[in-house]
Amino acid sequence: MKSAQHLIDTLKLKPHPEGGYFKRVYQSEQTAPIGPNDASRFLLTCIYYLLTNKSPIGHLHVNRSDIMHFYHGGAPITYTLVSPNGELHRETLGSDLDQGQKLQLPVPGGWWKASQLPSGEYGLISEAVAPGFDPEDMRFIDQKEVESQFPKLSVPLSRFCRA
DSSP states (O other), rough: OOOOHHHHHHHHHHOTSSSSEEEEEOOOOOOOEESSGGGGEEEEEEEEEEEEEOOOEEEEESSSEEEEEEEEEEEEEEEEEEOTTOOOEEEEEOOGGGOOSSSSSEOOTOOEEEEOSSSSSSSEEEEEEEEEEOGGEEEOOOHHEEEEEEEEGGGGGGGGGGO
C-alpha cells in the first residue's frame, strides 16, 4: 500500500467523529427491531477505518453492538478496552503474530474502547458491526465521567478522551 493520503483518496474515506477516517462499505438489506425501544437496525454493517500519524487516536467510546475488527495493513493499532466491570485490557491488531498481534479482534457491545496508532504512517482495518452500527448506539466518554465511572483508570484513559 502506498500512503495514508492515497488510501483516503482511493477508498473515499471521510473524517470519523472518534478520530481517524472511515467509509461504510456494506449494510445488510435485512433489518430487525433490535435497537433501543425496538428501533430498526440493519443486521450487519461494515466500514473501513484508518488511523494516521496525523490522526492517531480513536477516542474512548462504547457501542451497543458487538464489533469484529480485521487488520488489513500498515502499522499495528493498539486497542485499550474496558469491560463493563472496569477491567482494563490491551490488544494489538497487526501482522506480527509471533509478537502477540492479532489479525482479528472482537469487542463485545458494552465495552469501552479506544484505538491508537503508536507509530508509523497509517494502520488500516475493517470493522463489522452486528446489529449494524447506528450513531444512536454509540457514546463518547469525557475525562470527568472516566474519573467518576473508572477512578482507578483515569490516568491511563485520560489521553483517549475527547476534549
